[in-house]
Amino acid sequence: MPYRAPIDAYMRLLRDVVGYDRVAGTERFSEATPDMVAAILGEAGKLCEEVLAPLQRSGDLDPARLENGVVRTSKGFAEGYKAMAEGGWIATSAPEEFGGMGLPLTVTTCVNDMVGAACLSLQLNPLMTQGQIDALEHHASDDLRNLYLPKLISGEWAGTMNLTEPQAGSDVGALSSKAVPNGDGTYAITGQKIYISWGDNDFTENVCHLVLARLPDGVPGTKGISLFLVPKLIPDENGKPGVANDLHVVSLEHKMGLHGSPTCVMQYDGAKGWLVGEPHDGMRAMFTMMNNARLGVGVQGVSVAEGALQHALAYAQERKQGRTPDGTIIGHADVRRMLATMRAETFAARAIALSLAVAIDTGNATGDAEWKARAALLTPITKAFGTETGIKVADMGIQVHGGMGFIEETGAAQYLRDVRVTAIYEGTNGIQAMDLVGRKMMDGGEAAFALLDEIEAGAEAARANLPDLAEPVWQAAESLRETTEALLAREMPDRFGGALPYLRGFARVLGGHFHLRAAMAAPDSADARLAAFYILRMLPEHAGLLAEARSEVSALANLSTEDLVA
């Protein structure tokens, strides 16, 4: 499966659509000029094209497996990982004082996007490490930071996140893992964790687990949870991996996809751990790491969309069938409709994700509360819409292949099987939607309305040059504004039944906004033609989504469980 890194597309998005100039204009990121960014992305793209993309099928056909308690990874993954680590690509935004490049998260987001398109199951490994670096950087003691961060950033060690237990999935507060003080400042961690992505591997010196557990005096629920760093091998006095900790991989899950990524059941039997942050304050540290991880997972959806699109496009251009101008199926209107939809949707999801990264970077560099609020608002939208886009585009990729799409050898089905979990992990998309209409609207909708003002101002500015595109975007933003007001007028539990359609409608409108910006920047370009396709054909979907979000609560509430049976 050849993959071509879309460097030009990133650079156009950064320049014309998501306002990367704001990031490069801050003191903190002043060295990350567009030219520098282009050079960096070019290097990362080459690695993805030449080294990582060839591993995609290997991960599927030669799944990670557990042998005598040790994870054996897919053929070629060790070499691929080492190439990433040697190139410095594990965590490009990590702080320079610990050996990182200190690049804007916007740049790392582009890198993650390319790595995920090339080989999603391997990409998940550094994504977990990036989350751990975030959490340690902001919450761990200096000793822990000095010991662990350089190893994680260099890729010598890998990081994992351990939240879920069999009875505690979306309801993290129900977890029962325990942490007992050892008396020497360390803790003995006991419990079982499930769904641990990359819980072990055979290519890093050490694997470091961030584990949520409850101290003896921790109250029930989320307020009694603390966060611990629990290494597979306990570092010795020189900081080298020493004796084995009391933890092991019980089993690997047999999954629909992502076969190259070992999903572990982890058992901790009094394993030695170090507290990260304050006692009982584990959820705060977890959220630090989860917010960026939600951007990361949303981008996984974008990655797969790009990969599936390139794959389908190549097939459509070579598959001879029917009476079309060049004899290939790309001449069929419905095939072309699918490919155009895939491209337009990928553009929208990527623009939303990069605009979130820009908001995070700007907020971090300036401390501006409005940018932080913008980032908070865009996080659930990016996660849910990005992953739904990955699923939708991968599904269309199968359809473009016709009968060959159902045959595993082509690889089209793998994209769908791999990406399906992204709508579930890191907070299901339903939870993202509840977060959007709940927590993210506790400001009375201020952040949402500020974004809508921006969308409408953009549409106003486009009226003179592109009236046919500006008007539908403006109208859609108005409709989203009315729906937002209608939802805000409802009490919290009543908002939830329409939360996901609302999130989808919001993303649909945002997509129109970004497509319009691209069209304004270059009215005779491919981007402008794609924008016309999106705005005239795909944007109208917002009406149905917002109508569903606004519809009377009773339509759902009146249905009893018995009503659903038959």
Added chain:
Amino acid sequence: MPYRAPIDAYMRLLRDVVGYDRVAGTERFSEATPDMVAAILGEAGKLCEEVLAPLQRSGDLDPARLENGVVRTSKGFAEGYKAMAEGGWIATSAPEEFGGMGLPLTVTTCVNDMVGAACLSLQLNPLMTQGQIDALEHHASDDLRNLYLPKLISGEWAGTMNLTEPQAGSDVGALSSKAVPNGDGTYAITGQKIYISWGDNDFTENVCHLVLARLPDGVPGTKGISLFLVPKLIPDENGKPGVANDLHVVSLEHKMGLHGSPTCVMQYDGAKGWLVGEPHDGMRAMFTMMNNARLGVGVQGVSVAEGALQHALAYAQERKQGRTPDGTIIGHADVRRMLATMRAETFAARAIALSLAVAIDTGNATGDAEWKARAALLTPITKAFGTETGIKVADMGIQVHGGMGFIEETGAAQYLRDVRVTAIYEGTNGIQAMDLVGRKMMDGGEAAFALLDEIEAGAEAARANLPDLAEPVWQAAESLRETTEALLAREMPDRFGGALPYLRGFARVLGGHFHLRAAMAAPDSADARLAAFYILRMLPEHAGLLAEARSEVSALANLSTEDLVA
């Protein structure tokens, strides 16, 4: 995976929604009274619940395989098939003179729906046989009918359809298989066919292939194609399976799903075949069989939707998580939204399929051209919307399961993997949509407008009792009428770019019509509450779909292949 046959739901649909009384009111089907139908469905349902549903996972975990050129089927499939055959369930609509029950296709559709929900990969076997029976009944000579039909109807022999070749998929006319007269009335068939579902098995005495091939004087394209019956074992003078024919299974495909159904590459090396119908007239016979097969495949989507819904509903009622009234996830608004959507969509797709079956039965029993036109119109809608519903509902079923949905052991993923191909085989859904706006509108839209008149009359009649539901259905029908007129005003190739959104919008409106009928029949029932959910929350989607269908052709046509690259 337990399965409960929804007999009451079928009977309410037949009585209140799709007008089965019309079928039972014909002389031909006068014995198929509602009481008789209920008894028959009850028997079939028992078989599905007790014998077939337990085979669903077996087909996935123990795929059909090729051993020394012979197909070995999944564990338990032989027993399951024999139970179907002994019960007379292979082809319940087959003519009585050849041993069939002569039941309306509407009843067979319900039976197929249940068998497919219980075990889709096994159900595909008799579905192929049903198609072959159709083709032979209408096009074969008396000798062939007398020899083959009783064996096929009893299930002693199985039937297959051989259309596709590597270079001839959707473009059937490109096929290159050859048929040369042997001089004794038979023909020597040579060529390779791919994607042959159930091309062989180890539980029927014989396998009979219907093969499209070209006679020496056949012109290129579809007009030079003839249809041949080519048995695996050539019947001897007593009609018993005799010597092996010159054909064999080359290999089985490694597919995303439907692992229990062997998808064969078939090789014919001068195999002995018998002409079915007139020389060069093979496509006509093929269409006889394909039209009913399209209903059959649409129903496969409904089957999987029902199976996935029941499976997710059971999980949601037992999975403890979060603070809900009974502690299970079914109390979460977004989970309930998904389950309600799954139920409402399954109802709509099933009602559309059964209304098509009623139209076919009524047309066949009365010869009425309007019913035949109605059936022709509904065929592509049933196929495409039914299969898309299966995919959508199975996907939501995974999401209801959360993390467990991605783990194969739960079976949730299997529904999606199995059903995915239904949007591709038997004419891709894109081809169905082209058929709808092309061939099926060559009457100037007469059949579509007649159906719209009926929908609007139904809405008018509902205004007094259910004004809040009647008005949106009426409005949606008006919008569909306008879009239909707009499409008709376009030349043929220009219609195709909006064909699939149009088909989806048509199905969305039809779903509203049938939900409204159910609500009218019992305004305080579960069906009425489900109708309110569908009409108020899901029907608004038609607006975006129809806007896409109506949008300027240029939005798609302006995009070049290069524009799609990045």
